[in-house]
Amino acid sequence: MNARRRLAAAGALVVALLVGGCAPVYVPKSTYPPIGSTPLPAGDATNATTNAVIGALAAAGLQATVTTRPFRPPEGPLLTAAPRTVVQVTLPDDLDHGFIVIYALDSPNAALAAANDHATWVAAPVGKINFAPGTRFELRVLGSNVILFSWLPGSSPDPRLDQVGPALQTVGTAVDVPS
DSSP states (O other), X not given: OHHHXXXXXXXXHHHHHHHHHHSOOOOOOOSSOOTTOOOOBOGGGGHXXXXXXXXXXXXXXXXXXXXXXXXXXOOOTTTTTSOEEXXXXXXXXXXXXXXXXXXXXXXXXXXXXXXXXXXXXXXXXXXXXXSXXXXXXXXXXXXXXXXXXXXXXXXXXXXXXXXXXXXXXXXXXXXXXXX
């Protein structure tokens, strides 16, 4: 009887190994580029929009410049690989905020599609986890460019941060981010 039990146990082990070997393997798929990948700078593709953004900010009494400081916001899938220009508003009391990203797409239709994709992604559970509750978004399209700025009102030691979003409302066409 002892031999029968060993034989049954060995058979059960073989069956378990065979069944386990056939189980699907979970391989996560990420739409976000791997850490360390950096999209190309947009160059001339965003010059007019960059000037419009800096001009709108200046009209609101805010100073801004193109920055080479590394900055990468959470992004929807269609924006992740797009070339971009990053503008930073000068906030003397908060040097780590005030970033506005201007993405270069191939056409106005592609820019609108990317902006709508980003808005949908932000409103979905996978996007929402990337932002603190109450975060506001200024998402706009100007020609073949997408303008993205997000901020949490009252979270900065520099109160001028809360003026950036409203200043951008004079540039391009708004794309609503559903709540």
